[in-house]
Amino acid sequence: MFDFLRRLMYGRYGSDALNQFLMVIALVLLIPWFFTHWAIFSILILALIILIYCRMFSRNIYKRSAENQKFLAWFAPIQRKLAGRKMQMQDKAHRYYKCPSCGRTLRVPRGRGRIEITCPHCKRKFTKKT
Ligand SMILES: [Zn+2]
Known part of the structure; x- marks a missing residue:
């Protein structure tokens, strides 16, 4: 069985971060489809799944890899921002504010009043309640 899979995937691209991201989108689209059963959602989900499989079994590894690099260049800053937000939410000892003039994030201790x-x-x- 594994030998069959190995032979099937030989010389083919396989999965990457972009495919995983497309898979997450397809799964997220399942939620509105489940409640509405609108054809548009099933068409989109099907198109995504076809795209994912076409990329996985593609023999043009160079091109697929370039697509993935482009995706990562776009997605990495978003991922960093989300990770930062998560860290701020978990930090119960501080509050985070954005400077109104330069936009940088500032950390101040919680519970000190204004x-x-x-x-x-x-x-x-600038004045803030902590
Ligand atoms: Zn500033």
């Missing part, structure tokens, strides 16, 4: 925050980068002062 405090004046001075941005260490641009020296702008």
Whole structure:
């Protein structure tokens, strides 16, 4: 069985981060389809699954890899941002604010009442409740 799979996948591209992402989108689309049964969702899901399989069994490894690199260049900053948000949510000892003038994220201790925050980068002062 594994030998069969190995022979089937020989010289073919296989899966990558882009395929996993497309799979997640297909799974997310299942939710509205489940409630509405609108044809548009089933068409989209089917198209995604066909696309995923075409990419997996593609012999043009160079082109598929280039697609994946493009996807990662677009997705990596989003992933970093989400990871940062998650870390901020888990941090119960601090609050995070964005500086209104330079946009950087500032961390202040929680539970100090109203405090004046001075941005260490641009020296702008603003008041927030902690
Ligand atoms: Zn600032």
